[in-house]
Amino acid sequence: MRRLKKILFYFILTIAALTFLYPFYWMIVASLTPEENIGNLSLVPQGLTFDHYSDMVEKIPIWRALFNSLLVATISTFGVLVFGSMTGYALAKMRFKGRNLLFFTIIFTMTLPFQITLIPNYIIMVNFKWVDTLAALIVPALNSAFAILLFRQAFLTIPDDLIHAARVDGCGDLRIIFQILWPNILPSLITVGILTFMTSWNDVLWPLIVIRQEELMTMPQLVTLFAVGGRSEAQLGVKLASAVLLALPIIIAYIFLQKYFIQSMASSGIKA
């Protein structure tokens, strides 16, 4: 009886997993299938070809876009970790006038839908003359309310005396944050790191607004424009090839950091 239950349980889990995996699998298979066979929805590639990938590389500066995306996502993530924890530290452990007001203001910005801030942000970029520069993608992403909130909560759980001890040992605030506190909030760092990187990597709308030069585009932007902009000449295979390339880094990251993905989501109690 128990055995049967177990079998049933795993059967359902397998079905569920397949339901999620199948579209990915199909995307990869189809991107390797000659155009005329894609419509068959078969499980094994009918005739293996890399033509879609070579077409794509020929038509759009995909490697350059990959580089841009990596650059933007890496620097933003680094910025959010550094500046987010500095802000969170100030809000959790320093005493100054207006601290709570500042905190609530930051929380308030989280409740604003991005559509509201989109236009003002764009105007700021125009005034800074940052349109069509990577600065427009990187600088606004260097801190985030979500990260500040998460870091503040993490720092609140750390006893003041640990910081006092560090001060007596000769640490300044920066050393306290990065040498004493960071090693003790690894789950929060990993959570924020992963979520920031993914958000940055997947963002299409903001790049579409501030970047028009093809060489400065991020991957999702370039791929989206390519897929919907008509230059793929309605070839499904090429579109799928670019989609695979887009998903690949996140999938690879997930495979290596799987443990942390799950751990950090569970420990932070926050769903992305």
Add this chain to the structure above:
Amino acid sequence: MASVKFNQVTKSYGKQEVIQSTSFEIQDKEFVVLVGPSGCGKSTMLRMIAGLEEITTGTIEIGDTVVNKLPPKDRDIAIVFQNYALYPHMTAYENMAFGLKIRGMSKSVIEEKVMKAAKILDIEDLLDRKPKAMSGGQRQRIAIGRAIVRNPKVFLFDEPLSNLDAKLRGQMRLEISLLHKKLQATMVYVTHDQVEAMTLGDRIIVLNKGVIQQIDTPQNLYNHPTNQFVAGFIGSPTMNFMKGKIYQEDEIEVFISEDQSFRLSLNTVYGLNPYQNVILGIRPEHIFSSQTLLKNPLQFQAEVRWVELLGHEGFAFFDLGGQQLSARLRADELKDPPFSKKLYIEGERLHIFDADTGLNLM
């Protein structure tokens, strides 16, 4: 080494004044204990010495330097916390070495200092462990080690033994006392436990609600408390108190309890104001069952309601003058309650406090 001097120091959080104007001096090499109930401002005072808390007004001097503006690292102090406050991600060795490393000492010098401290504290085989893998007592040793390696002018302790069990606490108390002898450093030790205060301190500062009540040697605090608070706080079990009035009868003073049910002739003249409202104080250990050894025995009859036996001795509880009092007696002087017994107060050990101000009138 150095003295620590408070000059009219106050501390407020917003409008709340948690330390009222305070002046005192801790001598070089002295072991001073700051004692008082929880929330009275002990930690705040210690943190002001350490530079972890700003001073609202007044000055603090360490040695001959006013340190108000000096950051903690430049004050040449070390501090041991109740919750150890060890860096969780570092081994015991790294914890002890960290402050030295920041100060730019060479690896070999650091190792020498850490090993020396480890030897003093007998923690050599713990050095590779992280705090998580150690017991509370071991952690506190490492925390003390972290203080020792820096060889500071002043050691500060904030309730370092409060998280340990009773047996370990007794042992560590002794070790800290020996450490003080060995290191010959100025030590300021905060505790809410009057036993720790009495056993450790050269002098004790009794604090209540941000006001210093008395600064004195343990023996003087016990024998000559300046007010009712100190009298009640120092000594265990606590002193018996009884409200009443003083009357003068035939050249001697007489105490009559508030409810008129108890009358005690003091057998002498202290020069108290007649009809003054007072509080009589007598410690349980100064009530005896025989008058033979007493200088000024004051006899009364006790209706014992309850007895607590602790082996060699015990406590008799009885109602007198509308208060519950206790007397510390030998076990063989006690029997199953209730019973009636003639007891004697040692008049020399009696305290009389002003009922309004709490000040000791004797």
